[in-house]
Amino acid sequence: MTNYALEVKDLVKTFALDGTTINAVDNVSFQVCSGEFVALVGPSGSGKTTMLSILAALLSPTSGQVLIDGQDLSKMNEKQRVRLRREKIGFTFQSNNLIPFLTAGENVEFMLRLNNKADKAGRLRSAELLSRLGLSNRLHSLPAQLSGGQQQRVAIARALIHNPAVVLADEPTASLDTERAYQVVETFANLIHENNRAGIMVTHDLRMTQYVDRVLQMQDGKLVRVYEDRDEIMELAMGTVMQH
Amino acid sequence: MNNFFLASYLALKEVFRYRGRFLLFSLVIALITLLVLFIAALGEGLANGNRQYLANLDAQLIVFLEKSDFVIPSSRLETNTVRTVRRVDGVASAGPIYTSNTEIVSLTEPLKVSLLGVEPGEPGMPEIIDGRNFRGGEARETVIDRNVALRSGIKVGDEIEIRSTQGTEDNFFKLKVVGLVDGQSYIFQPTIFVPPSTWEKIRPQSEAELNSDTPYPNIVAVKLADPSQADTVIERLTTNVPNTEVADIATTINNVPGYSAQQGTVQTQGFFTLLIGVLVIGGFFQIQILQKVPQIGVLKAIGSSNGVVGWAAVIQIIVVTTMGVAIGCLLTYLFSLALPPTIPFVFNGTRSLIAIGLLLFIGPLGGMVSIIYAVRIEPLKALRLG
DSSP, rough: OOOSSSSEEEEEEEEEEEEEEEEEEEEEEEETTTOOOOEEEEETSHHHHHHHHHHHHOOOSSEEEEEEEEGGGGOOOHHHHHHHHHHHHHESSSSSSOOOOOEEEEEEOOOOHHTTTSSHHHHHHHHHHHHHHTOGGGGOOGGSOOOOOHHHHHHHHHHHTTTTTTEESSTTTTTTTTHHHHHHHHHHHHHHHHHHOEEEOOOSSSGGGOSEEEEEEEEEEEEEEEEEEEHHHHHHSOOOOOOO | OOHHHHHHHHHHHHHHTTTTHHHEEEEEEEHHHHHHHHHHHHHHHHHHHHHHHHTOOSSSSEEEESTTTOGGOOOOOOOOOHHHHSSTTTTEEEEEEEEEEEEEOSSSSSEEEEEEEOOTTSSOOEEEEEEEOOOTTTOOOOEEEHHHHHHHHHTTEEEEEEEEETTTTTEEEEEEEEESSOOOOOOOOOOOEEHHHHHHHHOOOOOGGOOOOOOOEEEEEESSSSGGHHHHHHHHHHSSTTEEEEHHHHHHTSSTTTHHHHHHHHHHHHHHHHHHHHHHHHHHHHHHHTHHHHHHHHHHHHTTTHHHHHHHHHHHHHHHHHHHHHHHHHHHHHHHSSTTTTSOOOOOOOHOOOOOOHHHHHHHHHHHHHHHHHHHHHHHGGSSOO
């Protein structure tokens, strides 16, 4: 029996809007193993962000199950969900990623502080990770002193520093130019593989899928296609940006 | 406990990194503190100026003329009232107090003073801190408040001249200063004390009063053998001393003309200043939290609990308020050094501490809405769904 880092079973999320029910996520199931990097793609309104919010234990599903490292989110109270987010999930966001009054080093270390692991070894690991991301000379810089790409790399370091089971990335390249976007996603993919974490990236930029192991395509809340073949994925990545 | 340390870490880092902004806001709180403490000290100074003599009396009860509503100038007792009061069981001693006003004219600048007639050694006569007490009878001797001495340069052994209007004439009387007493302001004026017979001779009088040599006391100060038996003695005095009513010192002070109205005004000013403080602090922190919604969303999304976010807001408010109040206290102290002695500005420990306590409390109170708002921010705000 395979041990999945993330398991989604028959997931449904409905919203009521002006008297009508909208299926934002409609009976979706998939699994992600440790060391696997998956892209969640689809046009606007396809349900990617809703899906990510449920995976991040920020939103409760209407029905279905989400298991992270074997733990069922539906059986958790709010306190347990906060703890799960802190210990088992790493997160990077599209914008407003970093705490603006903490330096790059402090932003990464904050994740260790949250997990009560901010000891000397933790701080050393944080410095090494930032160095690995090419930020060794920006440890003491505040986010406002960093470029968009540097900020995203700090956010990636923060998402990985506490060794979470699952790393979630919400449009990590949205505010970056193409060259920096490629660099960031490539680094992200390498770290996911090296650290044997499960990574899920929501993106509307299909070019970024060239660095992932699998692509889950959503439309109208449904999982309409899964790209697993390397050639298929490269074809998708070399095509045009998906229309919104 | 980890929540508290994390919250402290976040709160203090933010205050340090944005120290310019927080210092400016601390200065706003400092100005509010200056205003509150200034009003409190002014209120205390005004209250002191009005009540100091009465508050320092070595007595627990005051006997007034019936239906005088405990107003000293409205009360005028019979001469034998003191003797009757002294005979009442439970009364240790009693002294008549005669009140009037006069003006010391033997100075470069004439000085208005309260002229009080009291019997040496009886309740009503304050403790002598320098020199000796005056003799009884019609001795032309006086004991003066140290404030009079400080403001005029008069020393024990000097002779002063006072002017009193008696009938239609201005009469001048010379009095020898034989002693000093401390802190005896009465109705905003420093006080000089004389024997009752002297008081009757030298006080301002109407035409009709000129023919009488008998001094009538306004009130009688009563010292009790057992202060815990005040209620019982009040009953005995009311029964045994005809045409009188009895009040304790607090009631007497509250009925000093203008005292309650003045203190009410000062307290209202203080209350509204504190209210403005609550609104200003509340407004500042609310705006700050509104600016930080995405940041708080991220904090919660990555696993910070509501406790961390809430405590961070509380700690930040406490730190900024404490800084502001500390700066405000220092400013108030420096300000008080520059004030002329004629302004009644008195720091009373209790009153100032209450004001400082309230000022420290209004920070969290004002920031309450923003703290609740911060705790309720959904972590989804970190995502586009928020």
